[in-house]
Amino acid sequence: MHNQETAEVRPADAASGGGDLVTARGLTKRFDDFVAVDEVDFSIAHGEAFGFLGPNGAGKTSTMRMIASVSPVTEGHLRVLGMEPASQGPEIRARLGVVPQEDTLDTELTVNENLYIYGRYFGIGGTVLKERIDELLDFVQLTERRDSRVEPLSGGMKRRLTIARALINEPDVLILDEPTTGLDPQARHVLWDRLYRLKQRGVTLIITTHYMDEAEQLCDRLVVMDQAKIVAEGSPKALIDQYSTREVVELRFAVGSQQNVGHLLDDLAQRIEELPDRILLYTHNGDDAVGAVHERGLNPESIVVRRSTLEDVFLRLTGRRLID
Amino acid sequence: MVQSLRVVEANARVYKRTWKGSAVTAFLSPVLFLLAMGLGLGSIIDSNPGADGLGGVRYVSFIASGLLAATAMQTGAVEGSWPVLSGIKWMKSYHAALATPVRVSDLVTGNLLWMAVRVTLSAVAFAIVSALLGVLAPIEVLAALPAAILTGMAFAAPVTAYTAIAKDETRLSAVFRFAILPMFLFSGTFFPIEQLPGWLQPVAYVTPLWHGVELCRSSAIGFDTVLDPIAHLGYLALWASAGWWFAQRNLRKRLQP
Numbered sequence: 178m179h180n181q182e183t184a185e186v187r188p189a190d191a192a193s194g195g196g197d198l199v200t201a202r203g204l205t206k207r208f209d210d211f212v213a214v215d216e217v218d219f220s221i222a223h224g225e226a227f228g229f230l231g232p233n234g235a236g237k238t239s240t241m242r243m244i245a246s247v248s249p250v251t252e253g254h255l256r257v258l259g260m261e262p263a264s265q266g267p268e269i270r271a272r273l274g275v276v277p278q279e280d281t282l283d284t285e286l287t288v289n290e291n292l293y294i295y296g297r298y299f300g301i302g303g304t305v306l307k308e309r310i311d312e313l314l315d316f317v318q319l320t321e322r323r324d325s326r327v328e329p330l331s332g333g334m335k336r337r338l339t340i341a342r343a344l345i346n347e348p349d350v351l352i353l354d355e356p357t358t359g360l361d362p363q364a365r366h367v368l369w370d371r372l373y374r375l376k377q378r379g380v381t382l383i384i385t386t387h388y389m390d391e392a393e394q395l396c397d398r399l400v401v402m403d404q405a406k407i408v409a410e411g412s413p414k415a416l417i418d419q420y421s422t423r424e425v426v427e428l429r430f431a432v433g434s435q436q437n438v439g440h441l442l443d444d445l446a447q448r449i450e451e452l453p454d455r456i457l458l459y460t461h462n463g464d465d466a467v468g469a470v471h472e473r474g475l476n477p478e479s480i481v482v483r484r485s486t487l488e489d490v491f492l493r494l495t496g497r498r499l500i501d
Numbered sequence: 502m503v504q505s506l507r508v509v510e511a512n513a514r515v516y517k518r519t520w521k522g523s524a525v526t527a528f529l530s531p532v533l534f535l536l537a538m539g540l541g542l543g544s545i546i547d548s549n550p551g552a553d554g555l556g557g558v559r560y561v562s563f564i565a566s567g568l569l570a571a572t573a574m575q576t577g578a579v580e581g582s583w584p585v586l587s588g589i590k591w592m593k594s595y596h597a598a599l600a601t602p603v604r605v606s607d608l609v610t611g612n613l614l615w616m617a618v619r620v621t622l623s624a625v626a627f628a629i630v631s632a633l634l635g636v637l638a639p640i641e642v643l644a645a646l647p648a649a650i651l652t653g654m655a656f657a658a659p660v661t662a663y664t665a666i667a668k669d670e671t672r673l674s675a676v677f678r679f680a681i682l683p684m685f686l687f688s689g690t691f692f693p694i695e696q697l698p699g700w701l702q703p704v705a706y707v708t709p710l711w712h713g714v715e716l717c718r719s720s721a722i723g724f725d726t727v728l729d730p731i732a733h734l735g736y737l738a739l740w741a742s743a744g745w746w747f748a749q750r751n752l753r754k755r756l757q758p
Contacts, residue, residue, distance in 0.1 A: 208758060247599055247757050267504075267602035275600040281593035285518065294511045298601035300503070346601075 196223050198350055198381050199244055203253035206239045213239040215405035216253065226372075226382040228392045228399030230487075232495050235402040237385040238278065241354050244383065245275050258349060271299060274343030278354040280335050282342075284328040288319055291327060292342055299346040306345075313341040317371060333364025340371065350381045357391060369394055389488040403495040413487050420493050421485040422447050424463035428456045428470065428477040438475055445469050452497075459485070504603050508611020509618070511598070516619075523619075527626035531572065535634055538691070539564055555693075558722055565636045566721035567690035569627050569645055570713035573653035576623040578681050580616040581660030581744075582673040588612075589665070595756060605753045613658055613745060620653030621646070637721050645720035648734070652713025655737040656681075658744025665751035684710040709740045 199221040206214040214236040221227045229237040242248035243255060246262040246269045255262055257269045282291050289310060296306045314320045317337035327335065336356065343351060356372070357365040372395055376382055386392055392399055393413045401409040401416070409416055426446070430438060439451050445466050446458035460466040463482035470477070516523075539561030546560040555563050588595035598608055624646055631637040660676060667673060687697065688710035694702055705711045712733040718724045726733055 245600060249757065267604060270600060271602045273600075277596065277600070279593065281597040281600075283515065283592055283594055283597075285592075286515065290514065290518075294514050295597065295601065297507055297510055298504075298598055298603050300507070300602075342597075 197221060198223050198258055199383070200256045201240075201253065202255075204240070204243065204250065204255050205252040206236070206243060206248070207251045212405050214243070217400075217402070217405075217407045219400055219407065219410070221381065221383060224376075224379050224381055226376050226384065226395050226397045228396035229383070229385040229402055230387065230389075230392050230399050230491060231385075231402035232387060235495075236405040237402055238354055240402070241352055241383065241385055245273060245352050246270050271346065272349045274346065274348035274351040276336075276339050276343045276351070276353040276356055278358070280339055282327045282335060282338060285326065287324050287326055288314070288330075288338055289323045291338065292345060295342045296345040301346065309345060309347075313344055316344075316374075317341040318367070331364070333360050333367065336360060336364070336368060337371070340368070344375075348380070350383060351375060353382065353384045355385055355387070357386070357388065365391075389486055389491055393487050401491060401494050408494050409490070416490045417485050417487065420490040422459040423461045423485060424459075424466075425483055425485055425489060426458040426460060426463045426466050426470075427479075427481040427483070428458065429454065429479040430456070430477050441473055441475065442470065459489070504607035505611035505614060508598065508603060508608055509615045511594075512612065512615035513618075524622075524626070527623045528630060531568065531627045531630040532634075534568055535561060535565055535631060535636055539636060556724065558724075559636075561636050562722050563718075564691055565631045566645065566718040566724075567714045569624060569631070569637075569642070569649045569721065570652045570710060570717040571685050571688075571690045572627045573620050573624050573649040574656045574681065574684070574710050574713065576620045577616060577653035577655070577657035578660045578676065580619050581657040582664050582676065583670070585612070585661050585664040586667060586670060586673060589752075589755065590669075595752070599756060605757060606749050609661070609745065609749045609752060613654070613661065613748070616657040616661075617650060617654055620657065621650050624649040624653065641721045641723070645717045648713060648716035648720060648737075651734065651737045651741065652709065652717070655709040655713065655740035655744075658741045658748060660744070662744045662747035662751050665748055665755055684708045689714040709737055712736045 197220040199219075201217060201219050203216045203218065204214060205212070205216050217236075217240065219227075229240060231237050239248065243250050243262065244257055246257060246266040250262060258272055260269050262269055283294070286294070292310045292313065293306060296309065301309065311320075314323055317340055319334060319337060319341065322330065322334065327338065330338070340351075340353075340356075351372075353372070357368055360368065369391070372382060372384075376395070382395065384391070384395060396413060398412050399410070399416070400407045409420065411419065428442075435451075435454075435456065439449075439456060442449055442456065442458065446460040448459040450457040450459070458466050467480055467482060470480075543560035543564070546555075595608060599605065603611075627649075628637070628639075628642040628646060632639040632642055663676065664673065687701070688694070688705050688708045690710070694705040694711065697705060712728075715724075715726045715728070716730060716733050716737075719726045719730065
């Protein structure tokens, strides 16, 4: 997907400093009185896979829409590919690929027609466009569906078509807003595989997701957003190191007996979290902690020792409250 | 401008899939109207001794010249409603286009240009039918086409602006029920508005359709217009350009908040 066009990126980047494709300082988005994004700072480097994680309503999509230059910045500084979204929107969008949260395909048209019409918006001409469509259909494994209408395609196929469409202009940056929400596990893995290949070709990926496994699979670096602010930033591993422990022990007790044991475990882990149905011990060594639990004469119904995941970090940072 | 033309091109490619149905409608509906209202009803009216009220013109020619404008209105209003809401809400093709270098102004201008194409096609179909049926003279009806197209745009653009703020399709049906249909019936298409009760006549003057009917009738069957033709044209152009401006403003608010 990547070609000599990247050479043109560099001077602009140099002007914006440090080879960053996107820089935001004090970036703010307000809708009337509602603050959707509240003075966030971040930079996204060339070739990086960068994630925005957060619960619904955290401000991820609003941030993405500002980067995609389809939503005006209320306050603060935002540069995309060294350009100003307010005045250079069309020039920025010419070099972005966007996979929106909801499909925006024309379901009455064929797969090929959807790609063709979209390519024409970028001013890509006949033969080049046809060749590119062939390549992209092959890349997203939809070659046999070229002349099918879009409507009967599965959710996974529609997503892949949307990705192919987003790549039609050979973008420097691919923006994906919850790319795998609503897909079955097989479809998600196919999609991840394709995104991973794009990353290897040097395409910068910007992804929002609330799936922790997706973030761990794809992102080199991510920020966690909560209530319009960035609450943490780093690689998945660094975030786990910083906000969680190496391992987690999950203890389940017989119904009704959990409240009697909580206080006996206090000193067994760095952090203890009591949930309605189980107790979590955050510790560097799970097996030692399990040994200590047994030494105290406690017999949980089940014990699971697992590695800490981004989900632990996420829940710690954004809480377990339910957001609708 | 280039970007607006790309929006026109996208519309044309979509239309390639659906043109057959709309072409049938474009030819069939004037045939039915002219046969039923014009030749059927007209034969009674024309045999009435007082038929001089239409200046000696056959009733079918009288309404054909008005229907030309009304057809353009109908096409313009339809194009400005469902396809636009689909782009915003159902198919979301407007969202897709705006993720590319296309701007809201390109999107609106391009879509209005496409609507002008659609209005032209339906007006031409009407002209062909009325000429074939011998209801209107071919050259004269050709001369009336520009006025008909402008009439169509005086509806397409404001209806687009309205659709841009419409929540759902019930708001669209309301336009047809409370604006388009009454105008169709009472703006001079089927009878001179002097026949209306005195207090209703000024209402007819305000409707863009009446101005379109006046212009089409003047070109197609040589009636004198009530106002200077320039005034009629200016009034229609005002609706079209105000609609164009508000469509951009409203769509920008809705699609790029």
